[in-house]
Amino acid sequence: xxxxxxxxxxxLVVRRITVDAGATARVAIxxxxxxxxxxIDGAATVNDAAVDTDDAFDLNGAASMSIxxxxxxxxxxxxxxxxxxxxxPVRQR
Numbered sequence: 001x002x003x004x005x006x007x008x009x010x011x012l013v014v015r016r017i018t019v020d021a022g023a024t025a026r027v028a029i030x031x032x033x034x035x036x037x038x039x040i041d042g043a044a045t046v047n048d049a050a051v052d053t054d055d056a057f058d059l060n061g062a063a064s065m066s067i068x069x070x071x072x073x074x075x076x077x078x079x080x081x082x083x084x085x086x087x088x089p090v091r092q093r
Contacts, residue, residue, distance in 0.1 A: 011082040017067065018075045019044065025067045027078075035059040035080040042074035 011033075019025045029035045036058050043052045045068045051057055059065050060083075067074060 009081060010085045010087065013078075013080040015078040015080075016040075016075070017078060018073060019067050019069050021069050021072050023069070026064060027067070028064045029059060029062060029078075029080055031061055031063040032083050033060075033080045034083055035062070035065075035078065037065075037079075038077045040075040040077055042072055043070040044068055044074035044076070045070065046076075 013029075013033075015027070017025060017027065036056065037046065037051075038057075039051050039053055039055045041053055043050070045051070045066075046057060047059065047062060047065050049057065050070075065078075067076060
């Protein structure tokens with residue numbers, strides 16, 4: 001929102017999420033979006049799937065995600081875009 005980079009991708013959402021041990025983060029992402037995640041550091045359970053440092057995963061079709069660290073802190077990078085943008089994507093041109 002207030003960063004130095006201007007995104008031109010409609011509806012692009014980029015998040016860096018840190019969750020401390022003993023906590024669970026619940027994040028709405030929207031089932032109508034393509035959502036990819038990457039584990040920067042730590043191990044966690046994301047929507048019932050175990051992930052670890054340097055793992056990548058997708059949450060396509062999920063309306064929300066739940067992140068629970070296994071031990072310590074988990075840090076994730078999440079990128080989400082609309083499944084049906086108002087313009088024709090480059091891959092379809």
